[in-house]
Amino acid sequence: MSETNVNLGRLALGYAPLLNKGNDVLGTRVTLMPLRADAELDAAPLLQVLEEFLGSQPVVLNVQHEALLRDLVQMPLPEAWRLELPAFLAADASLAAPLETLRRRQALLLRGTATAPSAQQTVVLDADQLAHHLAQGQVLSNPVLLCSVRGQTALAQAFERGASGVMGWPMGGHYEALADQTRQDVGADLRVIMDLMSKVDQGEDVEQLETTLKRDPNLAFRLLRYMNSAAFGLPVEVSSFRHALMLLGYGRLKRWLALLLATASKDARLRPIMFAALRRGLLLEELGQSLSDATQRDELFICGLFSLLDHLLQQPFAQLLDSIPVPQRVHQALVEHSGPYLPYVQLAQAIEAESLFDIRDTATALMITQSEITRAVLCALAKAHVLS
Secondary structure: OOHHHHHHEEEEEEEEEEEEEOOOEEEEEEEEOOOOOOOOOHHHHHHHHHHHHHHOOOOEEOOHHHHHHHHHHHHHHOOOOOEEEEHHHOOOOOHHHHHHHHHHOEEEEEEEEOOOOOOOOEEEEEEHHHHHHHHOOOOOOOOOOEEEEEEEHHHHHHHOOOOEEEEEOOOOOOOOOOOOOOOOOOHHHHHHHHHHHHHHHOOOOHHHHHHHHHOHHHHHHHHHHHOOOOOOOOOOOOOHHHHHHHHHHHHEEEEHHHHHHHHOOOHHHHHHHHHHHHHHHHHHHHHHHOOOOHHHHOOOOOOOOHOHHHHHHHOHHHHHHOOOOHHHHHHHHHHHOOOOHHHHHHHHHHOOOOHHHHHHHHHHOOOOHHHHHHHHHHHHHHHHHOOO
């Protein structure tokens, strides 16, 4: 086993978007969690594989292993990366020189303190720490990133309390309607995709499919852009919807329409949920690579994408999936909370929640190694960045 695989097998990864007040996704917080507190991790090969997958992305690296973090502080990181450092380590004289380099690059975030030597230094707090400082009457003189936020209410409160950014998720554990959402109908562009999915499911001929797609030229363009993305590596460039159907067939075309449906909303508040949906779809597909049946891998992709469709379309799954055709195993996971795909969805949720216990428990149920999971997360994040 290679040194890289040994390192990946000793770590679990979590991830969350870095959001501003306008719900723009500015980057990804990637959390490295050792499976054991005494795990021996070699920083150099680990950093190499992280750079291979994530090097071009804006990343906030949250390392929950002190020895590894000390090593990473002293290594050159990609230009777009920032490193979280617990406040107690910032006072370590032996790290003064590399920490000053990170500060000059504005690549250092201090975690757990609301005060820093420089007014420009960004600090990372959780909700309890922020509440404590505010209760003490302290004025927040440094930019604050609030971490581990879950749910729309918590997200809104973070910005009301003065946070400049949030690292977390607007969706909680269950479907939560937007506060001012009153309509139940989906937009015209999303309706076109739903109509297409229904027609593909019924096996209608390509002329009828093209007629439906022409109702929204922008969607046609996006569909072709996704199909020609390097993330999915089709052997030739797709030049038309008809060409795509010839190459993919009806079965695989469903996944591209599912991708469009899960990422086509124009509501700015839903950007972080679209971020999550895309990564869930790709993550479940990667986790299913050991399955010999390509149809199951495509279904896992759709299952991950659609696992947040209730948030995106503001309707419960039981209602949504009456109008959107999905495979039976996807319906079981999302509506009935049963079936073979449910543990994959639960694993994705555990990774998003940075819950090491749940990651390990679900991995055991799926009989997937931690090395496979960690590599699947990295692959999903890399492919999603290309598609975003």
